[in-house]
Amino acid sequence: DLFAGEAQAPVIGITGSNGKSTVTTFVGQLLTSCGLNVSIGGNLGTPALELLNDPVDAYVLELSSFQLERAGDLNLAVAAVLNLSPDHLDRHHSMPLYHLAKHRIFAGARHVVANYRDSLTQPVGKGDVPWTLWRDNEPDIQQLGVRNHEGAPWICFGFEPLYPLSDVPLVGHHNVNNVLAALAICHAMGLPYEQLVTGIDTLKGLPHRCELVAAKDGVRFVNDSKGTNVGATVAALEGLADGRNIILIAGGEGKGQAFAPLAKAASQHAKHTVLLGRDAVSIAEALDAATPHTFADDMESAVRTATDIAVSGDVVLLSPACASLDMFADYRARGDAFAAAVRDCEEVS
Template sequence: MTTVIPKELIHKGDGLQVVVGLGQSGLSVARYLTEQGYRVAVTDKQSAPTLAAQLPAAVDIRQFGAIDTELLLQATRIIISPGIPLTTEAVVAARQANIPVVSDVQLFCEACEVPIVAITGSNAKSTVTTLVGQMAADAGINVGVGGNIGVPALNLLANNDMALAVLELSSFQLETVTNLGAQVATVLNMSPDHLDRHGDMLGYHQAKHRIFQGAQSVVINREDALTRPLVADNLPRISTGIHAPDKGQYGLITDPDGQVYLARGTERLLSADKLLVKGRHNLLNAQAALALGELAGLPLERMLMTLQHFTGLEHRCQYVAQVADIDYFNDSKGTNIGSTMAAIEGLGAVYAPKDGKLLLILGGQGKGQQFGELVPLINQYVSQVLLIGEDSTQIEAHLSAAQLDDDVVRHQCQTLEGAFATIKDVTASSLSQVKAVLLSPACASFDQYASYSARGEHFTQLVAQLATDV
């Protein structure tokens, strides 16, 4: 029975809180608001949400099968899940009726009494969030890590001893957050993503930059002007970048012998070869974590120790194995062009000095992106492009139109199994320059997989299978 109490008995004056969308964040909101003594209703477009059985018994109004407009119009406040667009008809009607629409992150920041490190960006936000959280933990700080990274922000409030909160925030979460008030906030980088949701880069940029509202300090990327907040210049700020840094900033110093160092000002902090993760993008991630940690008050020596033990995250340019002298990397989390560009450039620069090229697996659901932007890096570092998924034909057309070099061979493989059949043929040739295989699809996975992680796990399985066949 979906509705226990008739909706006509519910009035705005009762303070009804309506949760829209019953994923993990929606469930956390329902539990939190119920514990706070609110009257809570839940609505979801699925007819039988899998998490419905975990709702508190006190949530006695449950409208499933569609987002219920009538229910939303009776709300005092609506808490919307990240996966529900603000353009949903029922949500539009509620906003037109001046009913507040907020996210779980808004509830968290209103209740949180400890400093918040807030992290967003088109790419690498999970890696940097994890790094900062580990740096804090290694420094002996009771830290909560959550948000878009998997643990709903509200769940962190159960830790009564939490002294620092580190949040990964998506553009979907941020578009309904006002005055986050973070101790330190950053937009790591900006590249086209989720344009099917935000409409254009301006809408995407505006959503991301809500992270700076009320921030006490900021970290910016010197190489990406779109990461700079339009806030007062007197805010403490630290920058990161690939070039030698100015005093008090982070960057890279390269010695005459080619050795690269993470640096703060003129001080060499750590040589790049001491890091277990590879590629220039990971050196930028390390800088961002150091800068965020500095502004959050973490000790530098402890942060540098954490960096030396960090092995990276699953499905994020993750080293899988070496098979027949070829390295395999799982970057299934590379679901947009910017992420894939970072992976190609980062790994390509590692193998180029050895006259090696990458074999790149691209494809899936393209999300309206322009894949021609990949061409300069593909021409520089890639010899084979294997295309899979729903938009593979369109992606190949974009690459061709952007003047992909004739000596970069393209293969339409449809699936990962098809790609691995092609990999066997390509790498068997004595003329092959391929030294590394990189799965970095630049696309969503939902045409063929339940998630990017499922796609990455399948890739890893196929690598293991290939190893047994060699």
């Protein structure tokens, strides 16, 4: 609230259950590629109040439900909810209360950006502010989405082809969603899509978010330690799978989540799961009988087990669906432990 009251440049606010940090970063990168001077912060990196002295054209803030639940009218230039799935229910107690906290971002907003395929991201009532909608399938007129163009999938605005998916320099289909959301948010700032898509080539993802840390003998090792809820891990599984070729390392502090959606995705995409941490048994109880699982005491043994199972074409994916604090200082330490264990396995082999 203090920042919003003092900011002298337009403020973009971004929230959601998954992808907030990545989309916030992509928005900053795309705006910069268009020649704007941008400061990025909030729940990501620099605290918002420390950005106030920056001479900028726009601020881009990641906002968490913890920050939003106490917020008044933020009067953002652009407000976006990317997606909503159960998270932090140990704090918010129910999905409706979590939803309510996230939707505080729309109070006073001058432009709304929402995910057409996730109705929970859309504010109740159209109001008198403009909306920009994106979706990861065929868009309607005046929507951003994906459709086939000359036999290949392209990012399109309505029927206008903008950018081929094959050229997106990022791992996983979920990153297509992140790019679409970032484009829609930047477009809501008044920038044309034709200019924005020229910046896609230079997009760079963040550490611990579906980060490729190694590849050996046809096996890829991917660090998605920031996948701290079920929705994030489901997105990673769906984005990286080619049939059932994933060995999933998951587990930790479950934050009161139900693991049934994870079990469904694992049954479709994972050939094996390796479980560790406080809620490993809870995940195992939710898994389909057709999804084999193994318990591990620590990250080193989890990576060794996964490496022994993997064959060429497989992906060893750390995407825990849980918080890290039962075993690690934070998700970064957990991801670093995964990367170190992968290096150790390479040296031993």
